[in-house]
Amino acid sequence: MARSWFTQPPEEHKEVCPVTQTQDIIAGKWKIIILWHLSTKTRRFNELQRLLPNISKGILTRQLRELEEDQMVHREVYKEVPPKVEYSLTPLGKSFLPILHSMGEWSKKYLKSK
Amino acid sequence: MARSWFTQPPEEHKEVCPVTQTQDIIAGKWKIIILWHLSTKTRRFNELQRLLPNISKGILTRQLRELEEDQMVHREVYKEVPPKVEYSLTPLGKSFLPILHSMGEWSKKYLKSK
DNA sequence: CGGGATCCCATTCGATACTG
DNA sequence: CAGTATCGAATGGGATCCCG
Secondary structure, eight states: OOOOOSSSSTTTTOOOOOOHHHHHOSSSSTHHHHHHHHTTTOHHHHHHHSSTTTHHHHHHHHHHHHHTTTTSEEEEEEOOSSOOOEEOHHOOOOHHHHHHHHHHHHHHHSSSOO | OOOOOSSSTTTOOOOOHHHHHHHHHOOTTHHHHHHHHTTTSSSEEHHHHHHSTOOHHHHHHHHHHHHHTTTTEEEEEOOSSSOEEEEEEEEEHHHHHHHHHHHHHHHHHHSSOO
């Protein structure tokens, strides 16, 4: 889903639904799982890729860049050879963890695992 | 986003991330706003369409059907002429409202409105 | 009134090859 | 190691027409 605006009739009353704003941030296919894996510790790019076995580099990069744009994730580049890049949650990212947690609890409580 | 499974290497350790399961349910472009409009009261099809000015009938129907499949929304058909259909939240749908609310609060608290 | 069926389009995902 | 670039495939949204 694209970053969607919830617009009233054009030009009339543009308004953003706050819940939708939240939704947009975590809407990428892998974003939630990335946040989950970063919730406990800082991780390197390759580490994340191993944790997400079916993701390709390009996609992982894009998802991380978008989370970075939204200031959920911090990217720390070490100028070494070979390169080393570490990803971690920003304060904003950490502040979102309770919601992630409650989504998980809700799922386990109410959704029959299909 | 499609209903995505978080799979370990094929055939090896299929597992569904609970948080992702939750995400999948509300991932449709209009689902959150539909749930929002149903949170206070039962509404008819046309009423929902008026509340969501930029949605087409086909899409609204599809979003509602998917919410119904996921048992978030109940569809009550009155056998009248002209037809009358009412949508309301199921108990499952209602149980989700606190999360919707906390997503909204998080957004308003931490996200600078762009 | 409340849809279903169809077609089209934009976005996103994903595979592959290449690179500092 | 951690990317970038490119391209094709899949998904989901939207418009339009038809129907009981």
